[in-house]
Amino acid sequence: xxxxxxLAIKYxxxxxxLFGVMTLxxxxxxxxxxxPDFLFGILPFNIAKIIHINTLVIWxxxxxxxxxxxxxxxxxxxxxxxxxxxEALFYVFCTAVAVVAVVFIFVQYGGSNEAALWFxxxxxxxxxxxxxAALGIVVIMVVFAYNVIGTAVAAxxxxxxxxxxxxxxxxxxxxxxxxxxxxxxMSADLFWWWWLVHLWVEATWEVLIGCIMAxxxxxLLGTSRRIVExxxxxxxxxVLGTGILGLGHHYFWIGTPSYWLTIGGFFSALExxxxxxxxxHAVYDAGAQHMKTTNRPALYxxxxxAFGNFIGAGVWGFMITLPQVNLYxxxxxxxxxxxxxxxxxxxxxxxxxxxxxVLQKTRxxxxxxxxxWKWSFAALNLGLVGMTGALLVSGFVQAFVERAMGxxxxxxxxxxxxxAWFVDGMVARFLLAIVFTAGYFVLVWDVVTxxxxxxAVAAVSPAQ
Amino acid sequence: xxxxxTLETGLLLGLYALLSGxxxxxxxxxxxxxxxxxxxxxxxxxxxxxxxxxxxxLWTPLGIGWxxxxxxxxxxxxALPPMTWRLLESTHQNAGSEHDREFSQHSPRVVARV
Numbered sequence: 001x002x003x004x005x006x007l008a009i010k011y012x013x014x015x016x017x018l019f020g021v022m023t024l025x026x027x028x029x030x031x032x033x034x035x036p037d038f039l040f041g042i043l044p045f046n047i048a049k050i051i052h053i054n055t056l057v058i059w060x061x062x063x064x065x066x067x068x069x070x071x072x073x074x075x076x077x078x079x080x081x082x083x084x085x086x087e088a089l090f091y092v093f094c095t096a097v098a099v100v101a102v103v104f105i106f107v108q109y110g111g112s113n114e115a116a117l118w119f120x121x122x123x124x125x126x127x128x129x130x131x132x133a134a135l136g137i138v139v140i141m142v143v144f145a146y147n148v149i150g151t152a153v154a155a156x157x158x159x160x161x162x163x164x165x166x167x168x169x170x171x172x173x174x175x176x177x178x179x180x181x182x183x184x185x186m187s188a189d190l191f192w193w194w195w196l197v198h199l200w201v202e203a204t205w206e207v208l209i210g211c212i213m214a215x216x217x218x219x220l221l222g223t224s225r226r227i228v229e230x231x232x233x234x235x236x237x238x239v240l241g242t243g244i245l246g247l248g249h250h251y252f253w254i255g256t257p258s259y260w261l262t263i264g265g266f267f268s269a270l271e272x273x274x275x276x277x278x279x280x281h282a283v284y285d286a287g288a289q290h291m292k293t294t295n296r297p298a299l300y301x302x303x304x305x306a307f308g309n310f311i312g313a314g315v316w317g318f319m320i321t322l323p324q325v326n327l328y329x330x331x332x333x334x335x336x337x338x339x340x341x342x343x344x345x346x347x348x349x350x351x352x353x354x355x356x357x358v359l360q361k362t363r364x365x366x367x368x369x370x371x372x373w374k375w376s377f378a379a380l381n382l383g384l385v386g387m388t389g390a391l392l393v394s395g396f397v398q399a400f401v402e403r404a405m406g407x408x409x410x411x412x413x414x415x416x417x418x419x420a421w422f423v424d425g426m427v428a429r430f431l432l433a434i435v436f437t438a439g440y441f442v443l444v445w446d447v448v449t450x451x452x453x454x455x456a457v458a459a460v461s462p463a464q
Numbered sequence: 465x466x467x468x469x470t471l472e473t474g475l476l477l478g479l480y481a482l483l484s485g486x487x488x489x490x491x492x493x494x495x496x497x498x499x500x501x502x503x504x505x506x507x508x509x510x511x512x513x514x515x516x517x518x519x520x521x522l523w524t525p526l527g528i529g530w531x532x533x534x535x536x537x538x539x540x541x542x543a544l545p546p547m548t549w550r551l552l553e554s555t556h557q558n559a560g561s562e563h564d565r566e567f568s569q570h571s572p573r574v575v576a577r578v
């Protein structure tokens with residue numbers, strides 16, 4: 001095994017732990033809606049929410065990095081360049097995440113000064129990490145980019161997938177720099193902040209997961225390189241074509257020119273088209289293989305990725321993307337519902353799929369199956385779909401009662417929050433979050449014990 | 465747009481996209497299974513999709529430009545699964561013939577020398 005692949009296993013382990021932290025703080029955040037006095041004076045809602053969202057970003061990022069460190073040496077036929085730096089930075093990364101989490105939980109707030117910005121909270125939603133940690137993330141991503149590009153240079157060759165990956169890493173790093181400048185004009189600040197959030201999620205991350213899924217497909221189904229590379233190019237063209245200017249669908253209520261709403265609505269309305277192509281592709285691949293594979297959980301999670309991406313990003317997104325609806329739905333639980341489903345479908349399922357591929361290799365299993373992964377697959381997906389359904393109902397109430405009828409006044413906000421449908425939606429969301437959490441623990445149990453608890457799993461041949 | 469129309473339009477748009485996905489999946493399944501039931505269900509799904517598109521065009525207060533986008537997207541949704549399928553078959557056939565020439569499926573196809 002290459003050192004890069006050993007590092008990948010560490011990244012996947014850290015990602016799984018952070019996935020758990022994210023789930024736990026999501027559960028806590030959901031409970032605040034039922035009992036606003038919960039942890040009063042100890043842990044405010046906004047801190048729990050910050051940790052929930054930041055760990056989401058970090059566990060997925062670690063999952064992506066683990067996937068690349070896993071596939072890269074095999075792809076280019078040599079050890080990853082500068083692997084010693086990557087190994088050292090892994091521990092720095094984990095320590096920094098732990099320190100930031102401790103500061104968020106125990107310090108929580110600082111004054112309106114530079115010290116608070118550097119050591120407590122940088123203040124931008126979703127990228128709240130204090131400046132020292134944000135700088136650390138930049139260093140880690142630069143070294144990650146060096147690992148990929150340096151390996152291609154040292155190997156004196158590149159492949160289509162690695163070329164796309166190398167190009168993608170540049171905007172991935174550059175866009176994160178938007179987290180740093182302190183812009184005093186709030187409209188200008190939010191204008192650029194959305195570049196970071198949107199173009200990471202709906203452009204650079206989409207390309208990154210596309211590269212990872214292309215590499216995983218070759219390993220899982222033996223799909224030819226020509227096919228995955230052809231589709232990767234098509235996907236990149238379509239995703240970037242629709243995704244970049246779809247940025248405008250966020251520009252509500254922040255003082256940006258109104259033409260952005262039309263541009264954003266138009267391009268993001270086109271986003272379901274490539275996603276439908278991806279779903280047809282998934283059905284084709286599954287049918288061509290007759291759903292036969294040596295790694296069933298990896299295949300099912302990959303299928304869940306294609307379908308979840310279409311439904312979460314495509315269907316849920318299309319509901320709110322046209323400006324006439326977005327005007328009222330923006331920032332309600334309706335968009336929260338879309339965000340949960342889209343992140344799950346587009347990214348989380350893909351990372352879990354690669355995790356099972358890695359486990360098959362590291363545990364030397366001829367065939368991966370069993371019952372535990374099915375329970376975790378069912379609980380996680382049912383929990384997630386249920387949560388998004390419940391959030392959707394609550395979001396409808398907010399858009400209807402609070403925004404469209406009440407005109408977004410404080411009284412209208414209170415009416416919306418007290419509406420029976422909103423409250424029931426929040427109760428249902430919490431209960432289904434418990435199902436999701438149970439699914440997470442079964443997943444961890446399966447991952448930890450796979451190949452150890454049932455020798456039969458390793459012995460069964462793929463033909464059976 | 466009235467409060468109720470906001471909800472109705474949002475739901476119709478979601479249903480519109482969902483039915484396009486169902487159409488795509490059923491159409492793809494019909495190709496594999498060679499089962500006429502899947503084919504009929506696919507047509508039914510696209511029929512419902514068209515019905516929802518018509519409802520959006522005739523009933524919701526969206527502007528004319530957005531309604532044109534809905535109609536145009538419906539036509540693209542109709543063509544997308546067969547187009548994707550043909551492209552998939554063509555790339556798989558080409559890859560298959562490459563494989564016959566004893567190229568390894570996993571060997572890196574070097575696209576550039578650094």
